[in-house]
Amino acid sequence: MTGTWDGRRAVTVTGAGLAVTGLAAPADLLGPPPAGGGFDPATGLKGRDLRNLDRASRLGVRAAAPALADAGLLDEDGRYTGEATRTAVVVSSNLGTLDMACSFSDTIARDTVTGLSPLGLPQTSSNVVAGWVAIRHGLRGPNLTVCNGATGGLDALFWARNLIAADRASTVVVVGAEPSGEAVTALLGTPVTDAAAAVVLESAATAAARGARPRAGLAGYARAAGLPQAAGKVRGLLPAPSGCGLWLGGPGDAGVPAGTPRLDLQERLGPLSGALGVLQCAAALAHLDGSGAGPVLLTAGGAGHEAAAAVLLNRSNPGKDTP
Amino acid sequence: VTWDITGMGAIANIGGSPRAIFDALCTGEESVSPLRAFPADKYRGGYAYEIDDRARPGRDEPLRATRWLLDAIGQALAGAGLGEDLTDVPVLVGTTLREQRSAELWWREGTPLDPADLDFLPALRTRFGARDAWTFANACSASLYALAMGADMLELGMADTVVVAGSDSLTESAFGTLDRVQNDIPRALRPFDTSHKGMLMGEGAVAVVLSRGGETATGTPEARLRSVSANCDARHATAPDPEGITRAVHDAHRRAGVGAGDIDLVMCHGSGTPRNDETEAGVLADVFAGRATGPLMTAVKSMTGHTLGGSGLLSLVMAVLALREGAVPPVCGLTEPIPAAAGLRLVRGSAAAAPGLRLAQVNAFGLGGINAVAVVEAS
Numbered sequence: 001m002t003g004t005w006d007g008r009r010a011v012t013v014t015g016a017g018l019a020v021t022g023l024a025a026p027a028d029l030l031g032p033p034p035a036g037g038g039f040d041p042a043t044g045l046k047g048r049d050l051r052n053l054d055r056a057s058r059l060g061v062r063a064a065a066p067a068l069a070d071a072g073l074l075d076e077d078g079r080y081t082g083e084a085t086r087t088a089v090v091v092s093s094n095l096g097t098l099d100m101a102c103s104f105s106d107t108i109a110r111d112t113v114t115g116l117s118p119l120g121l122p123q124t125s126s127n128v129v130a131g132w133v134a135i136r137h138g139l140r141g142p143n144l145t146v147c148n149g150a151t152g153g154l155d156a157l158f159w160a161r162n163l164i165a166a167d168r169a170s171t172v173v174v175v176g177a178e179p180s181g182e183a184v185t186a187l188l189g190t191p192v193t194d195a196a197a198a199v200v201l202e203s204a205a206t207a208a209a210r211g212a213r214p215r216a217g218l219a220g221y222a223r224a225a226g227l228p229q230a231a232g233k234v235r236g237l238l239p240a241p242s243g244c245g246l247w248l249g250g251p252g253d254a255g256v257p258a259g260t261p262r263l264d265l266q267e268r269l270g271p272l273s274g275a276l277g278v279l280q281c282a283a284a285l286a287h288l289d290g291s292g293a294g295p296v297l298l299t300a301g302g303a304g305h306e307a308a309a310a311v312l313l314n315r316s317n318p319g320k321d322t323p
Numbered sequence: 324v325t326w327d328i329t330g331m332g333a334i335a336n337i338g339g340s341p342r343a344i345f346d347a348l349c350t351g352e353e354s355v356s357p358l359r360a361f362p363a364d365k366y367r368g369g370y371a372y373e374i375d376d377r378a379r380p381g382r383d384e385p386l387r388a389t390r391w392l393l394d395a396i397g398q399a400l401a402g403a404g405l406g407e408d409l410t411d412v413p414v415l416v417g418t419t420l421r422e423q424r425s426a427e428l429w430w431r432e433g434t435p436l437d438p439a440d441l442d443f444l445p446a447l448r449t450r451f452g453a454r455d456a457w458t459f460a461n462a463c464s465a466s467l468y469a470l471a472m473g474a475d476m477l478e479l480g481m482a483d484t485v486v487v488a489g490s491d492s493l494t495e496s497a498f499g500t501l502d503r504v505q506n507d508i509p510r511a512l513r514p515f516d517t518s519h520k521g522m523l524m525g526e527g528a529v530a531v532v533l534s535r536g537g538e539t540a541t542g543t544p545e546a547r548l549r550s551v552s553a554n555c556d557a558r559h560a561t562a563p564d565p566e567g568i569t570r571a572v573h574d575a576h577r578r579a580g581v582g583a584g585d586i587d588l589v590m591c592h593g594s595g596t597p598r599n600d601e602t603e604a605g606v607l608a609d610v611f612a613g614r615a616t617g618p619l620m621t622a623v624k625s626m627t628g629h630t631l632g633g634s635g636l637l638s639l640v641m642a643v644l645a646l647r648e649g650a651v652p653p654v655c656g657l658t659e660p661i662p663a664a665a666g667l668r669l670v671r672g673s674a675a676a677a678p679g680l681r682l683a684q685v686n687a688f689g690l691g692g693i694n695a696v697a698v699v700e701a702s
Contacts, residue, residue, distance in 0.1 A: 001413065001455040001481070085570070089555070094441060101423045102430040104496035109431065112365045118504040122560040122690055124497040125419050126460030131691025134557040140567065143555035143693045144468060145460045147421055147442050155457055159472065166475035168553065183430060187438050223455050273438075306444040307454050 001223040009165040010204035012214035013313070015071025016282035019044065019062035019177075019196040020269065026197070027290070029265060029283040041180075041194045052119045053132055055179035056096030059196035060129040061136050064173055067198035067282075068137065072212055073171070080137040088141035088169035091130040092156035092176045092274040094149060095192075097123060099181035129177050141169040146274070150301040151223070151309035152176070153277020158221040158311070160201050170206040174199050176278030178271075193270050197279040216288045219295065219312040227302030228255035230310040237312060238295065245293030248280040252302045254310070260297075276300050277311070284313045325700065326477055327536045327544035329484075330405065331640045332398025334391045335527035335627045336372045340398060344637075345644040347626065348652035349674040354626045355511040355523065360493045368508035371493060372525030372628025385425035385434050389446045391528035392416065392490035396451065399486065403532040404542070409451035413482050415473045416443050416458045417465030417489040418632035419689070424494045443490070462689025463594070463629065464553075465489055466529065466636035467697050471551035473533055483535045489633025490528035498524055505596075512629065513656045514593030514622040515600050515664040522594045525628020529637040546643040549682070549698040550578035556692030563602040568694050572610050572684070575696035581682060583610050586618045586698075588645060588683040590638035591669075593622025593654070594629055597661075603686065604663035618684070619677055620669045621645075625655035635687025639697055642683035646701040649678035 016026045023029065024038040045058040053061065068074050073082045080087070100123045107115045122128050127145040134143050142163055148155045153176040160172035177196035178184075184192050207214055222233035231254035235244070243257045250264045265279055266272050272279055277300050284296040294315040301308040333340065337347035337354050347354070355370050360383050363369040374391070377384055396414070400407055422441050429436035439445050442458035461468040466489030473485040502508070505521035513519040533548060552574035556567030576582060592603055611617040623641050624630075630637055645651050653670045660669060685697040 084557070085554070094438070097423065098426055098441075101426055101494060101496040104499060105427045105431050108361075108365050108495055108499045113367060113499045113503045116500055116503040118500075121500050121504050124494070124500045125462045125690045126421055126423070127419075127462045127465075127689070127691050127693065128560075131555075131560055131693070134555045134691070135560065138557045140555050140557045140570075142468075142471075142553040143461075143557075143691065144472070144553075147418075147458045147460045148456075149439055149442055149444055159457070162472065162475050162479065165479055168471075168475070183426075187426075187429075187436065225454055306439060306448055307456075 011161050011164050011201050011218045012204050012207050013199055013216040013285050014202050014207050014212045015067045015200035016285045017063045017066030017070055017198045018282060019059045021193050026282040026286040029279065030286055054100055054123040054128060056093055056177045057129045057132040059179055059194055060091060060133050060175045060177040063196035063198040064133045064175055067173065067200050071200040082171050084138050085140045086170045087139045088163045088172040089130045089134045089139050090144045090146065090156045090160045090172055090174045092146045092152040092278060093129055093178060094147055094152055094274040095178050095184045096129055097126050098187065099183045102183040129175060133173060133175055139173065150305040151307060152274035154298060154300050154309040154311050157277060157281060161218055164203045170203045172201045174201060174278055176275035178273045178275040188271050190271060195269060195272055195275045197275060197282045199278060199281045216285050217314040219314045221311050223307055223309045225307060227252050227299055227308040230308040231255055231297060231299055234310045234312040244295055244297045246287050247297045248283055249299030254299050256297060288315050324478065325536055325547040325549050326474055327534045328531050328546045328548055328643060329534050329544050330399040330403025330532035331545055331643065332395035333529040333637055333640055334394055335630060336374055336525055337626055341640050341644060345641055348623055348641065349650060351653040351655050351673055353655065361495055366499065366502045368502050370510055371523055373493060374526045383428060385428050386422060388422055388490045388492040389443055392443055392488055393446060393450050395528040395530040396486055396488055399530040399532050405532065407451055409453040409486065413476055413485045414447055414453045414456040415469040415485060415487050417461055417469035418458060418491055419462050419465060420491050420494050420497055420631065421458060421460055424492050427495050461693055462691055463631050464635055464687040464689040464693050464695040465632035467551055467687040467695035468553050470636060470697060471553045471695060474548060474551055477535050485533050486530060487533055488530035489636045491631035491633060492526050493524055511656060512595040512624050514591065514595045514625050514654055515604060515660050515669055516657045517659045517661055519595045519597055519600055522596050523628050525630045527627060527630040527633055527637065529633045529640055531636065544702045546646060546702050547700045549700050550575050551695060551697045552578060553695045558692055561690055563599055563688055564692055565602050565606050567692055568602065568606045568688060571694035571696045572606065575698050579698040581698060584614055586682050586684045587680040588642060588651060589618050589620040590642045590683060590685040591620055591622040592686040592688045593624050595624060600661060601663045604661065604667060608666055617668050619651050619675060620667050621651050622654045635685060635695060639685045639699055642685055642699055646680045646683055649676065649680065651675045651677050
């Protein structure tokens with residue numbers, strides 16, 4: 001499976017935001033942690049506006065707002081200024097509802113169902129984050145939740161792009177959110193960081209019409225059994241054989257030229273599961289915003305997983321026209 | 324543009340194939356049963372529409388949703404005359420709860436759980452060699468959302484054939500929370516009836532093979548997919564919104580190039596909660612208000628229970644059989660419609676003979692205010 005983002009259906013990235021313990025902004029993914037200490041879940045996940053929301057939804061909401069602001073899509077009162085019915089939400093999360101399911105089961109065993117809170121109903125469904133992000137900003141287009149293992153974040157970028165290409169939406173907020181929790185730690189066998197990222201994808205035409213700066217172009221997505229195959233397929237979309245300015249991914253061999261700078265976000269932050277691909281996209285945007293060389297290769301999955309996926313981002317120009 | 328539905332599969336409490344489920348629906352016989360999955364003394368209500376397939380009665384087991392999913396996809400592939408190799412065929416699965424029941428059993432009872440098994444990818448790869456597979460957790464509109472995404476892949480030229488499916492099994496956390504929040508405890512799921520007290524969960528899986536029509540099609544398809552709309556109310560986390568649902572219905576009609584006057588049959592979401600039934604009935608009454616005689620309507624959840632993520636596609640598969648057979652199953656237990664549904668032609672008592680039906684509309688609405696509506700046409 002290879003999807004190409006050609007000229008006619010070009011998709012650009014116009015904003016990014018984070019809610020990751022210890023980090024303040026997407027650029028912090030590329031360098032040392034911020035001096036000010038960055039996001040602290042103990043304070044950052046509190047607030048009247050987050051009352052009754054589960055932890056994954058709080059993270060998702062805290063990442064989505066700065067991404068929309070970064071894209072210039074919120075007015076000074078925080079209201080969404082884009083076209084609501086043409087704006088979709090795509091969320092990737094694998095573990096977001098795990099602790100809820102486990103703790104609710106504990107409660108039922110201990111106290112019967114009368115011990116449960118009726119306010120817990122939304123979070124029994126794995127799409128809870130996407131629902132809250134849509135409600136928060138009034139986003140009435142398609143609302144999709146991808147639970148697809150290690151590749152889920154990159155898969156979410158692919159489905160967001162398809163929503164635009166199929167003309168179901170012109171703007172998509174893509175969120176990856178994975179909370180920490182007792183059951184998550186037990187299942188993965190290692191402590192997990194609270195991590196969420198959001199990026200705003202727009203059709204190039206929509207972005208241009210409102211005068212938004214196209215900061216990165218999505219050039220393609222590929223899915224394959226292994227990492228080198230997936231990475232090779234998206235790199236094959238480049239107009240001419242060339243290296244990548246940055247590879248966000250690994251460990252493992254993706255077949256990229258030796259010497260390509262590589263950044264493995266999970267090496268630094270721990271397991272990111274379904275949030276990984278969206279964090280990678282936010283990091284790539286920060287890289288291209290700075291003086292970083294393009295294109296940027298994002299990879300997830302591979303050895304030890306069901307499949308591998310890869311996404312390629314260009315500085316701003318879309319990929320070549322491919323049938 | 325239309326897409327061919329070339330194969331169908333399903334499993335639910337009342338049957339192990341689309342045909343068996345359809346025949347059972349047409350009998351209109353009560354199918355709810357006492358809760359088997361969990362200890363009934365922990366719950367206020369004690370009824371569900373379970374698939375009774377556990378190896379040891381009273382002892383739940385992991386990966387049942389996965390097992391049914393593979394079964395339904397196998398049926399659909401056989402029906403389409405395709406082999407079981409899906410190496411190059413995209414597979415899109417819609418679900419509400421994924422394998423969270425397996426996670427609960429892991430947490431409570433220590434049964435093994437591989438994190439990758441939370442979605443269905445490992446099982447799909449093992450059985451069918453599927454690599455291009457995606458699990459969409461889109462609540463109770465999930466399988467119609469997956470159908471929309473699959474149709475888009477065909478439209479965008481990314482594939483000639485896709486497999487779209489849905490599956491869910493009861494989880495303690497969802498069944499329990501639903502039991503906790505409903506004021507009255509339903510003894511059965513009674514869509515649009517004044518006796519409706521709420522939703523009861525069912526279990527099952529469903530699958531279709533969707534193919535580009537035209538020269539590549541072999542034989543006559545089961546039916547043709549005309550459109551699927553997908554949107555979000557963005558208003559309330561649990562309550563349906565008539566504005567969002569109306570928009571989804573009109574968008575489905577627009578995409579299909581049909582008007583409200585062209586629809587012959589509506590498969591209602593019909594979840595049996597007073598809130599859903601009143602909202603959905605009100606929207607349908609408005610949408611079809613201009614017609615002297617409205618379309619026939621039914622609601623399969625009255626016999627399958629709410630099969631969650633797969634329920635929309637299960638309604639669609641039942642619509643295909645209704646179009647083909649010229650018969651519409653009744654809404655089981657509907658004797659006195661709620662006032663909002665009084666003007667709707669909901670089939671009651673026994674199956675309605677209805678030859679010549681051509682177009683069916685299929686509704687699916689989910690938590691988070693996500694709506695999907697499909698239009699399917701007889702082949």
